[in-house]
């Protein structure tokens with residue numbers, strides 16, 4: 001048990017993708033749950049490109065072509081004939097990725113991993129079925145999701161460099177909606193700091209959820225009971241699954257310390273505007289795998305290059321999205337409603353979004369759209385910001 005070169009704490013999709021991309025050395029993935037992929041904490045919406053980065057895993061239940069963006073009293077439809085994203089059954093997807101990783105890495109399930117400082121760097125203490133196991137790998141990966149005890153113990157993750165949002169989500173059957181489009185509700189009466197969604201899973205199944213602070217269950221029930229579009233879609237629907245979770249929004253200047261690096265949600269590799277973490281997670285996990293391989297074969301003498309490489313790939317996208325998110329948080333609900341109302345009338349702008357829209361690079365798109373908007377609402381928006 002003690003001859004592992006790498007120990008990955010967390011068997012989620014990003015921990016597994018990191019593991020499968022380590023080309024040399026023995027790798028152990030430690031997962032606290034008895035099975036990979038449960039409990040569910042995700043809406044399962046992934047861009048076509050994101051699915052490719054994840055290695056096109058199993059578990060697609062629906063394909064979508066765009067979104068209805070709904071505000072307090074307006075709705076605009078974005079999208080055309082082109083398939084933009086897939087809806088995944090996360091339990092199936094996560095298990096499939098883990099099966100792939102299992103061909104190269106060992107797993108230890110029902111095992112809780114913690115880093116401990118020692119003279120040379122960090123070692124790992126594992127609590128497994130009443131036993132304590134100590135390992136001294138060359139590299140430790142913190143793939144332990146949003147709660148990341150690893151990141152906190154390293155002092156890399158704190159309340160200043162990230163915000164944690166809570167979520168509540170139901171899977172419901174017998175819903176009546178357009179299966180080809182997701183519904184996004186930008187309406188602060190339900191979620192003040194994020195948004196609410198209805199995602200069609202096909203065959204009259206949907207996921208209905210929201211992310212925000214505070215009591216998200218009460219907020220979601222208010223949405224289901226009061227929002228006119230939701231009431232129409234869900235009038236005959238029944239809840240068949242309940243899930244809650246948390247999402248980190250932020251930017252870590254450093255995600256490497258000594259022989260430990262952070263990946264996925266632990267490293268805040270999440271899109272701040274949509275909450276999607278699987279695309280950046282997969283890209284970052286592959287980079288981590290490559291850097292660890294080079295470190296193990298002596299090509300580089302530390303892991304710092306990991307920070308440089310992921311920042312080159314998507315660091316600016318996260319930073320710019322955080323700035324746009326700050327503006328969003330200041331906007332009044334009525335202004336948001338007016339923006340959606342105006343957007344509805346600007347067909348050339350909708351065409352532009354349909355042509356250049358990229359689910360994985362939202363900040364870049366929003367900046368381009370704002371330029372085209374020519375700030376016709378600039379005054380109004382400015383008033384909210386002051």
Ligand SMILES: Cc1cc2nc3c(=O)[nH]c(=O)nc-3n(C[C@H](O)[C@H](O)[C@H](O)COP(=O)(O)OP(=O)(O)OC[C@H]3O[C@@H](n4cnc5c(N)ncnc54)[C@H](O)[C@@H]3O)c2cc1C
Pocket residue numbers: 009010011012013014015030031032033037041042043044045046111112113114143144145146149167168169209210211245246247263264265266270275276277278279281
């Ligand atoms: C409500 C909600 C909706 C979302 N919807 C989407 C979406 O539609 N599309 C999208 O791309 N992203 C979405 N996300 C984000 C996405 O779920 C995450 O970004 C993704 O799961 C991150 O993968 P990960 O492997 O980094 O972390 P996780 O999936 O959280 O996996 C971490 C793993 O580590 C394990 N673990 C934690 N601590 C320890 C420990 N000490 N020892 C052993 N094991 C440990 C956990 O049990 C877990 O299995 C959503 C998130 C939420 C909360």
